[in-house]
Amino acid sequence: MREPKPAVAITHGARKRFGQHFLTDPSILGRIADAVGIVAGATVVEIGPGRGALTAPLVSRVGPSGRLIAVEVDRDLAASLRTHYAERPEVTIHGGDVLDTDIGALAGGPYLLAGNIPYNITTPILFRALERPRAERMVFLVQREVAERLAAAPASETYGALSANVQAVATIEILFKVSAGAFVPPPQVDSAVIRVTPRTDPDIEAHEEAAFRTMVQGLFSFRRKQMVRGVRDVCAVNGQGAVELLDRAGIRHTDRPEVLGPADFARLLRAWMR
Incomplete structure (x- = not known):
């Protein structure tokens, strides 16, 4: 053509x-x-x-x-x-x-x-x-x-x-x-x-999108750190609070942001917002 x-x-x-x-x-x-x-x-x-x-x-x-x-x-x-x-x-x-x-x-x-x-x-x-x-x-x-x-x-x-x-x-x-x-x-x-x-099956709902974006951006500022460190800062919790959030989300404390998929971050967001 x-x-x-x-x-x-x-x-x-x-x-x-x-x-x-x-x-x-x-x-x-x-x-x-x-x-x-x-x-x-x-x-x-x-x-x-x-x-x-x-x-x-x-x-x-x-x-x-x-x-x-x-x-x-x-x-x-x-x-x-x-x-x-x-x-x-x-x-x-x-x-x-x-x-x-x-x-x-x-x-x-x-x-x-x-x-x-x-x-x-x-x-x-x-x-x-x-x-x-x-x-x-x-x-x-x-x-x-x-x-x-x-x-x-x-x-x-x-x-x-x-x-x-x-x-x-x-x-x-x-x-x-x-x-x-x-x-x-x-x-x-x-x-x-x-x-x-x-996607017809997005990991996040419309009302979660802004918070998800902010959380993910914040966690990747600790890209090479274990998740406990980033969650403490981004979610404004102490070390024990970070551990509890990660446990509720089914994420290992020693994981780093760079190995987590969007669905993992979505679970973490919901654990935090609950």
Whole structure:
């Protein structure tokens, strides 16, 4: 399938303050759009369309019966995209920062999510994307190192707070790698395309998510310490209180945060909150 051209001319320079690196390889853009799994009538929200390189293949797959809503913080690019898609009623260009945007409300119903995520704000965008109501499926282009951290298993070198927090509510697949040369300007690191699928059986409930994230982040500040040490500090209990919490959660006192899975942390949270 021959992919349509970007909406905005290549002469629009990347702006460093927005962390802009424009993906230009049409075959990679097509693979990303395919990975979203768009069906007729679907609503797709795109984060950071930039020049519209990914927007174009997304629009071609959405078709006239669906909707494409693109959220762009760069006012000049947003204006250019609006002009380009002025006669396409299925396309909406929303000007603004995605971190200040209620994505679910913007979609107004079930939706899919896609985007080439700025490296400098990848983590906050991921957590914004995982707020409820969540997309049915998300496909993002991110820094390769971040992709590996997101997908990392407990006890691996790259597993950490980000891994546990995201895996508690979603499954992560690394679909393929993308070299720096596929971008203008090229970033200093390689990238990867990931698919994030919200779990039907998350380890935590909606009302637990904020406390879970705070607890896990705090415990990983004691990554190499035994759990008793971290629990004492994070849960504000004495040594005996930490032992009792770990016992109730079924976690060994000598374990370290880096070997625990999201379900372990969820049990600890509930033992603490009980």
